[in-house]
Amino acid sequence: MFEIFSSLLKYIFITVIYLFIFAIIRMIYLDIHSMNKGSTLRNQNQPYLKLINRRDNLDFKVEESYVLENSMTVGRDLGNGITIADPFLSGKHAIFISQDGNHLIKDLNSTNSTFVNGEKLADMPVRLKDGDRIHIGQLDFLYVMGLEVK
């Protein structure tokens, strides 16, 4: 009896161990991913997003700030410019389009929509001003312009 149990459970045992390794490596990958994005451009006076939520209330990895490069998508998929594993985000949630030094934001047909200063975005892109509040998923960001552009 024990033999059957043990020889069946060993497969589950190993699978769980590898799932664990996968989970850790995935978290580390997200960590590096966001680190590279953040650190290379932080001091170049580019516009950036600043997180307003308290991070310890969230159970996924999210940075205090994200520098916006030219045009960037935000969402849950790894292919995005900004990847956040918030379950309330869509795979590709929204896009920031760079134009004349500041950004437009456009919702990409996300399930839970994008809000700027409390207003739900329609299909049209909206131009962002310094200090605009962007709400996506469970997160609130502040759009901050770089010093140079101001």
Place this chain on the structure above:
Amino acid sequence: MGALFNYRKPVNMIVMVNAIGYGLLFFYKKPYDPYILLAGLSAVLLIIMGYFTIRKAKMGDEYLYLIISMLSSIGIIMLYRLDRVLGFKQIVWFGMGIALFFASFILYRRINIWKRLTYFYPALSLLLFLATMIFGRSIKGAKNWIIIGRFSIQPSEIIKVLFVFFIAAFLNLYKDKYKELVLLRFKRVEVKPLHILMGIAYLHMGFMVIQQEWGTAVLLFFVYFMLLYVFVDNSQFLLINGVLAAFGGMGGVILVNHVKVRVDTWLNPWADIAGKGYQITQSLFAIGSGGFFGAGLGLGRPDFIPEVNTDFIFSAICEEMGIFGGVAVVLFYFILVYRGFKIVLSTKEYFTKVVAFGITLIFGFQTFIIIGGVIKLIPLTGITLPFISYGGSSLSVSFIALGILQAISAGPLERKEMPDGEAK
């Protein structure tokens, strides 16, 4: 509570591994022993409590703790399967280890004198050496244990960490001027800081050799050499050390019978399977008989392997959890070392950097030396597998070292507004 079953939360998987492991152990032998379940439950609760403390108190890197929890879980389950008494003791040590982990975390962060105790570390090491020489007791051929009451302590474990602290403090003391500065002068011989560092480092290794702790001596050399490679910009000095070590190693092989036997059994263990090659061949048989997924917990015969609770536990893991289990263990150490490097890269202060790197190196090389030994990649030297092997000294010191690494990852306590210029 729904979050408990989220597969993306690694801590759940630790709970699952433990549940499977202890569940199997409960049914392993009649009469069924409910204490196993109780012991397992307490181990799991300890892990969870530790994890949430780290998260809630913002104690820096949370992966380190997850990784070593998984390693320790596998280790404890394996030990319990091999020997119930040892397994139970190991859980007690594990609990103490976690307490020591938090204690060393707090102590390292609160007290800020570590870099000023440069010559205190080797002095303490020397004291421990002498104590071992005088009061030492031989356990399994090497005189490296001190017995106090009911406990036996292996000072060489503590000395490893002291050694790293010494090198860190020493390099920190002379970081910019080790090339020009001349400390002493005897006629035409100039004694520079690096010579003193070298002298004290080889003294440590020499003492280890006297105590017949070849594994620890090799480990100390690797740590010393890598720290020089990374933090001292002097390739000539590095070369001298490399050549010295090569001669030392060759001299050891030729002159010391014990080392010669180890190398011979490494090159051809099959020549004397029943005698000198017994350990390594049994280990290889065990690993081979495991196959991909292993025999299953409790279904192999790891009891044929000598020293299976300490040095050869990796072979037992390979036999019962398969080569996949063994590779998983190696992968855990990879991630652990990677996290260590990440912490080293993200710290700014010189002394802390060296300490973090040294501790990471201890974990990495110790794993390499013992796993390499039992799979016949390199000559076998007896040393424990960190966080898995049975042993109070080994486990406690590993947890203390991990606590220091954790403290470093959490950053300095107060000076939050560090001026940018100071770091550069």
